[in-house]
Amino acid sequence: MSASPQILVLGCNFAGLTTARYIREYAGEEVDITCIDRKPYLTFIPNIPLEVWHNNNPAEELHLPFVKFLDRDDIRFLQGEVQTIDVEAESVEFTPAERSGSAAETIDYDYLVVALGNNLAFDDIEGFAEHGHTFTDTYYGEKVRRYLFDGGYKGGPIVIGSDRFLQGHHPKLPDLPEAEAACEGPPVEIAFSMAHWLDEQGKGDASSITLTTPAEVIAEDAGKKILDELLPMVQNMGFGYRADTKGIKRLYADGIEFDDGSSLEAEMKIIFPNWTAHDVLKGLPITDDQGFVVTDLHMRNPDYPNVFAVGDAASVTVPKLGSLGHKEAEICAKVLGDETGVYIPDEPISPLEFEVICMGDMGGRRGFYMHTNEWWGGDTSILKMGYTPHALKMGFKTIYYTTGGKVPTWGLPLSEFVADHTVI
Numbered sequence: 001m002s003a004s005p006q007i008l009v010l011g012c013n014f015a016g017l018t019t020a021r022y023i024r025e026y027a028g029e030e031v032d033i034t035c036i037d038r039k040p041y042l043t044f045i046p047n048i049p050l051e052v053w054h055n056n057n058p059a060e061e062l063h064l065p066f067v068k069f070l071d072r073d074d075i076r077f078l079q080g081e082v083q084t085i086d087v088e089a090e091s092v093e094f095t096p097a098e099r100s101g102s103a104a105e106t107i108d109y110d111y112l113v114v115a116l117g118n119n120l121a122f123d124d125i126e127g128f129a130e131h132g133h134t135f136t137d138t139y140y141g142e143k144v145r146r147y148l149f150d151g152g153y154k155g156g157p158i159v160i161g162s163d164r165f166l167q168g169h170h171p172k173l174p175d176l177p178e179a180e181a182a183c184e185g186p187p188v189e190i191a192f193s194m195a196h197w198l199d200e201q202g203k204g205d206a207s208s209i210t211l212t213t214p215a216e217v218i219a220e221d222a223g224k225k226i227l228d229e230l231l232p233m234v235q236n237m238g239f240g241y242r243a244d245t246k247g248i249k250r251l252y253a254d255g256i257e258f259d260d261g262s263s264l265e266a267e268m269k270i271i272f273p274n275w276t277a278h279d280v281l282k283g284l285p286i287t288d289d290q291g292f293v294v295t296d297l298h299m300r301n302p303d304y305p306n307v308f309a310v311g312d313a314a315s316v317t318v319p320k321l322g323s324l325g326h327k328e329a330e331i332c333a334k335v336l337g338d339e340t341g342v343y344i345p346d347e348p349i350s351p352l353e354f355e356v357i358c359m360g361d362m363g364g365r366r367g368f369y370m371h372t373n374e375w376w377g378g379d380t381s382i383l384k385m386g387y388t389p390h391a392l393k394m395g396f397k398t399i400y401y402t403t404g405g406k407v408p409t410w411g412l413p414l415s416e417f418v419a420d421h422t423v424i
Helices: 014-030 045-053 067-072 138-149 185-201 224-236 322-340 387-403 411-421
Strands: 006-010 032-037 041-043 063-065 075-086 091-096 105-108 111-114 158-162 209-212 240-242 248-252 255-258 263-265 268-272 307-309 356-363 366-372 381-386
Touching (some): 006 014, 014 032, 014 075, 014 111, 045 138, 045 356, 045 387, 067 075, 111 322, 158 185, 158 255, 185 366, 224 240, 224 366, 224 381, 322 356, 356 387, 366 387
Parallel strands (some): 006 032, 006 111, 032 075, 111 307, 158 209, 158 268, 209 240
Antiparallel strands (some): 041 063, 075 091, 091 105, 248 255, 255 263
């Protein structure tokens, strides 16, 4: 190991940016930190629908340049595409990505943090390019906006649903529930907020929308108590609902066909695909059978202890949820700060505790808030709807932009406390 440990962070969206900046906080100047990402900005994905409903191009407001924040923390940024990871040689090959035709280069590390996120497998869904829509990045958000506001949408039925998620498995993983959808907070949020938009525009209401899920019940990770309250509400509002579709077979001009053999008429199909691992991770000795990085609950790989993973690239991140990624970033940084830097914990660093924390838009400046760990066997189960959750959702964007991804460690717990104890 070199005099100053070299920490390499692969990926610089939510989990990667936050982890890198927390590492600097907990390790101090004792380490050298480098981040690699194919683009020099973060896409603030949770707020794409809000921009679309207001007829704004989401790319205008939701691309956050982060290099200036990394520079403030003396973190080196390389704009590049990761090509190979060699955990035996402790090196990563990447291609500079600012312009095409660059020659591949290699960078060595003492510690590696994989935060590459996921690959969204839209290309596995027949007919998606021709007939599908989604909100997973600003390109697709802008495509939805133009379809809705430029006369493409004619007022027909809408289906919002997820494809089947293939969760990774490995004998050294902690015991985890089995998820059949990667994350169903976004479909629920978009159903609520789109119903409000349709009504506001005089183009329909909740009865125009059918929610679908490959699982036995939508948003299974919310737990039984919340679902016993949520599902009757969804149906009373007029939404259609179809569960246990097994996945999506194909999209066509007038509808959607599922893997269970059923189909639905739909002019507009808003789809969330299977979330897969990036090809560069598949088959490595640090990954599970799907290519997600195996870690313990301190985000460390059990076989290569100098390799960590956070966010969607980590196998333990089930569901693929931003609040879990944020918790993982702090844990990973504390472990590395304790091991390589100036951080001296007063007590053992707490492992990852699984829970869903979700704040979603419902339109009309109203939102919903979920806080639950019931799916993992816990007894927390809170669902609230009103103006406060919407304000918290907007407030998180403000604080994230202001701090450049380094949300204060009290930020998320404070939001939980406010939402948990607000009477709505």
